[in-house]
Amino acid sequence: MRKIDSRTIPWLSFLYLLAFLDRTSIGNAKLYSMEADLHLTDTQYLLCLTVFFIAYSIFEVPSNVILKRLRPSIWLSALMLLWGIMMTVQGLVHSYGGLMAMRWMLGTFEAGLFPGVTYYLSCWYKRSEFGIRMAIFFSAATVSGAFGGLLAAGISKMNGVGGKPAWAWIFILEGLATVVAGAMSFWLIVDFPDDAKFLTETERTVVIRRLQGDDQFSAAGERLKWKYIKASLTEWKTYLSIIVYSGSDMPLYAFALFLPSIISQILGYKATPANLLTVPVYIVACISTCTVGFFADRYGNRGLFNLGCLCVAGAGYIILISSRNATLSYVAVYLAACGIYAGIREYSAWVSNNVEGSYKRSVSLAMVISSGNIQGAVSSNVYRANQTPWYPMGHGLVLMYIVFGLVSTLCLRYMLKAENARRDRGERNEVIEGHEGGLEINGRFASVDDAKREKGDQWSGYRYTL
Numbered sequence: 001m002r003k004i005d006s007r008t009i010p011w012l013s014f015l016y017l018l019a020f021l022d023r024t025s026i027g028n029a030k031l032y033s034m035e036a037d038l039h040l041t042d043t044q045y046l047l048c049l050t051v052f053f054i055a056y057s058i059f060e061v062p063s064n065v066i067l068k069r070l071r072p073s074i075w076l077s078a079l080m081l082l083w084g085i086m087m088t089v090q091g092l093v094h095s096y097g098g099l100m101a102m103r104w105m106l107g108t109f110e111a112g113l114f115p116g117v118t119y120y121l122s123c124w125y126k127r128s129e130f131g132i133r134m135a136i137f138f139s140a141a142t143v144s145g146a147f148g149g150l151l152a153a154g155i156s157k158m159n160g161v162g163g164k165p166a167w168a169w170i171f172i173l174e175g176l177a178t179v180v181a182g183a184m185s186f187w188l189i190v191d192f193p194d195d196a197k198f199l200t201e202t203e204r205t206v207v208i209r210r211l212q213g214d215d216q217f218s219a220a221g222e223r224l225k226w227k228y229i230k231a232s233l234t235e236w237k238t239y240l241s242i243i244v245y246s247g248s249d250m251p252l253y254a255f256a257l258f259l260p261s262i263i264s265q266i267l268g269y270k271a272t273p274a275n276l277l278t279v280p281v282y283i284v285a286c287i288s289t290c291t292v293g294f295f296a297d298r299y300g301n302r303g304l305f306n307l308g309c310l311c312v313a314g315a316g317y318i319i320l321i322s323s324r325n326a327t328l329s330y331v332a333v334y335l336a337a338c339g340i341y342a343g344i345r346e347y348s349a350w351v352s353n354n355v356e357g358s359y360k361r362s363v364s365l366a367m368v369i370s371s372g373n374i375q376g377a378v379s380s381n382v383y384r385a386n387q388t389p390w391y392p393m394g395h396g397l398v399l400m401y402i403v404f405g406l407v408s409t410l411c412l413r414y415m416l417k418a419e420n421a422r423r424d425r426g427e428r429n430e431v432i433e434g435h436e437g438g439l440e441i442n443g444r445f446a447s448v449d450d451a452k453r454e455k456g457d458q459w460s461g462y463r464y465t466l
Contacts, residue, residue, distance in 0.1 A: 011188050017140035018178045019113050021148050022087045024256045028152035029167035042385040044096050048103050053376030055107030060370035063112030064362045073189040080182030083109035087175030091168040115369040119362045122352040131349040135293020138345035145282035149275035228359035240412050242371040247405015248344040249372030251398045254379035265389035281337050288338035302350040303413035310406050313339025317399040353465040357456035416464040428460040
């Protein structure tokens, strides 16, 4: 596993660090007179944030289908190269229209990375191994938050170089770094287990058999069929999962986009000190994310870990709503960060654990993540300039989403537990030729292996992760 880990996790985590840095750096750039230079009103600035998430959500599902049809080394690398170009050009705009267009294009090309990598990693690791890998990958988002504040503070010293303001250099330099990483990715990203060239034939066989032993019956490869996509589109788990994910994703983007502004307003610091004060918040969130991922893999019960994370985040926002003390509010930001970042990663692993079938998992993950990300369009508009310095409306709406996440997590866990119980009682047993028992309504198959391949996570022997 070390050989696989070394070829997948480090580079993909670095790519996600760049992705999250690129999408949220506008929050850092805002503090360096971007709105004044581009003559943006508060509403126009919020619309520029919103349009990113609309494009992002639209293109996630088709991107995951294309990823399965093409090689990850080609598709993910091409996306990175293109969004790096868009990020660079974002630093060259001179108007509201130009910024709006670049944010749309950035969302379009960045859409495929997170759902694509989530699905890609699920094709390499057993369900009990997936969480900590996903935690390490997603912790790059917290590192990007810390790194983004430091980077913005450093780049601000270039204000006026080449006739460009500090905010423009933030976009240009971060975009160029992404372009270079995208070009390198064509050689550094490895493909799926069934055709990964860095493994020997024997090693590929071992990887595939490990996954098949973990009820990932499609690990050896699967041909695209409409029924797999239809199964994802018509399943109740998909839609309840969307609500759960939205309960974490809206708070995630509200936090990431507005943390510098929140700290600046609450503590009264100017741009650079406010950006630097975001750094320890993200470091603590990174530790929390990896810790929760490790224990969730070790003990299972991902739903309970998700509930715990949402409770911690909710406590943070209750304090932010009620407190009028700057120090207490800053402490509450740490609670919110720990709960939000650990929770969103944990739930991504939970969704992946409960969907079998290569294409079905690809589409289900993309649907859940894209529907969650459209909430970024909501979070982009909840922190209004006329609500400073305490932002009661913004914090209140984030807390409302966290409550939605809590209630829907309880519902999903209850329904998965009830379905497992039905399978334990034999109510979902198929008719297997040459064997006694089973119900015709659940299907007739020549062998157990045929039932596994055809039904995926609907097979009577499959048990959902709670």
